[in-house]
Amino acid sequence: MLAVRDGDLDCMGELFERHHGPLFGYVSKLTGDRTAAEDITQIVFQRMLKYRHTYRDQGSFTAWMYHLARRCTCDHFRKASPAPVAVDPSELESHADESRGADESAASKDDHALLHRALSRLDSGDREVLLLSRLQELSFAEIAGILECSVGAARVRAHRALRSLRDQYHRLQKEPLT
Amino acid sequence: MNCQTCTDHMPELADAKLDEKTAALVRAHLGGCPACSGEFESLRRTLEALDALPAAAPSHRLRARVMGDIEAEKLTLRRQAGWASSIRAAADSRRGRRFALLPLLVPSLGACALVALGFMLGERTATQRQLADLRSRVDTMGQLFEQSVLQKRATGERLETVLTAGEARRPDERVINGLINSMAFDTSVNVRLNALNALYSHADQEVVRAGVLACLPRETSPLVQVAMIDFLVAAREHAAAPELRRLVGDSQADIDVRESARRAIELL
Numbered sequence: 001m002l003a004v005r006d007g008d009l010d011c012m013g014e015l016f017e018r019h020h021g022p023l024f025g026y027v028s029k030l031t032g033d034r035t036a037a038e039d040i041t042q043i044v045f046q047r048m049l050k051y052r053h054t055y056r057d058q059g060s061f062t063a064w065m066y067h068l069a070r071r072c073t074c075d076h077f078r079k080a081s082p083a084p085v086a087v088d089p090s091e092l093e094s095h096a097d098e099s100r101g102a103d104e105s106a107a108s109k110d111d112h113a114l115l116h117r118a119l120s121r122l123d124s125g126d127r128e129v130l131l132l133s134r135l136q137e138l139s140f141a142e143i144a145g146i147l148e149c150s151v152g153a154a155r156v157r158a159h160r161a162l163r164s165l166r167d168q169y170h171r172l173q174k175e176p177l178t
Numbered sequence: 179m180n181c182q183t184c185t186d187h188m189p190e191l192a193d194a195k196l197d198e199k200t201a202a203l204v205r206a207h208l209g210g211c212p213a214c215s216g217e218f219e220s221l222r223r224t225l226e227a228l229d230a231l232p233a234a235a236p237s238h239r240l241r242a243r244v245m246g247d248i249e250a251e252k253l254t255l256r257r258q259a260g261w262a263s264s265i266r267a268a269a270d271s272r273r274g275r276r277f278a279l280l281p282l283l284v285p286s287l288g289a290c291a292l293v294a295l296g297f298m299l300g301e302r303t304a305t306q307r308q309l310a311d312l313r314s315r316v317d318t319m320g321q322l323f324e325q326s327v328l329q330k331r332a333t334g335e336r337l338e339t340v341l342t343a344g345e346a347r348r349p350d351e352r353v354i355n356g357l358i359n360s361m362a363f364d365t366s367v368n369v370r371l372n373a374l375n376a377l378y379s380h381a382d383q384e385v386v387r388a389g390v391l392a393c394l395p396r397e398t399s400p401l402v403q404v405a406m407i408d409f410l411v412a413a414r415e416h417a418a419a420p421e422l423r424r425l426v427g428d429s430q431a432d433i434d435v436r437e438s439a440r441r442a443i444e445l446l
Contacts, residue, residue: 020241
């Protein structure tokens with residue numbers, strides 16, 4: 001990122017290749033909306049370009065990136081229209097779930113679906129801190145910086161969010177199928 | 179260790195982030211406390227399930243869109259750094275070779291004449307029928323552009339095609355004409371700008387300069403208009419002078435476009 005800040009924009013492509021997967025995965029789980037996650041991920045990289053001059057070699061690049069992602073996600077939900085968005089039918093194919101094959105067990109799919117639902121039932125702040133805490137690249141000190149709170153508070157919030165998720169997950173497992 | 183302290187340490191124990199001494203104390207408590215042991219096991223399974231949740235993969239459009247943003251930013255940087263002057267020097271150095279290549283350019287010139295004819299005949303809101311007609315007359319568009327540019331593919335895909343075409347070391351006539359076509363007709367400013375950017379490497383070709391000149395009166399975006407004017411100056415396209423004079427006197431034109439046209443006339 002330092003090279004990008006100093007004008008070498010070719011390095012931006014390398015940063016994208018290295019980080020867009022985990023970033024997209026994080027935003028995708030956070031929003032539960034694949035299309036929105038792509039838009040937000042693009043905006044994060046746009047802001048990196050736009051605000052590259054403000055990047056300082058203090059702390060990790062990853063923490064800075066997730067800090068931008070947090071703001072972009074907030075902006076997205078603030079601006080989000082309640083009106084349904086038209087989708088080009090020709091693009092639906094690429095939206096299909098390509099992550100799992102038909103031979104995967106249905107039980108596993110059900111578990112994943114339940115966990116997604118449990119995540120979506122969490123308070124957005126709990127979901128955010130929990131997902132950040134599962135990113136290997138981030139320490140609690142960095143998460144605390146992103147969330148603008150103390151390290152202790154970040155840790156306590158993550159633990160509380162994990163318990164909430166566990167409770168929601170168990171509750172959903174016990175619910176009868178509709 | 180009591181149950182409360184043990185509970186506080188459970189997530190770190192599940193993540194193996196506790197120091198050895200504390201981890202041993204927590205494990206000892208778990209061994210003798212069925213309630214805490216059950217709590218720990220359920221948290222551990224939840225974390226495992228969360229970590230095993232498959233990460234969604236973005237579509238290829240995301241890459242094209244971000245790379246398009248990066249290229250657009252590079253273009254802005256280059257323009258700020260006086261990119262036009264370096265291109266002019268490159269065009270000058272190639273000028274001497276232009277006539278030796280004339281026989282090779284004749285087919286391209288013919289294609290360009292048809293493209294230009296299409297521009298003259300077509301209105302800004304060119305219909306698909308006109309596009310199809312122009313395409314059939316030019317008859318030089320490669321499959322690349324046939325597939326992605328003229329068939330209403332997503333902007334990201336069209337941009338990707340233009341960027342790929344721009345990277346070709348020795349693009350053939352079809353690719354050059356496809357880039358000119360994108361610059362003329364694409365609905366996205368980003369795609370038009372990148373098509374123009376890709377054409378800079380071929381500013382020594384008569385067909386390219388004529389194509390840019392033919393597109394300038396049709397262009398509606400001031401950003402692209404200024405980029406086209408820079409291109410024509412860089413390529414020392416003296417034939418652009420009448421169009422530049424028209425722009426200077428056009429009160430409807432964007433003020434930056436008029437100023438760019440005025441400076442271009444001075445430079446030419």
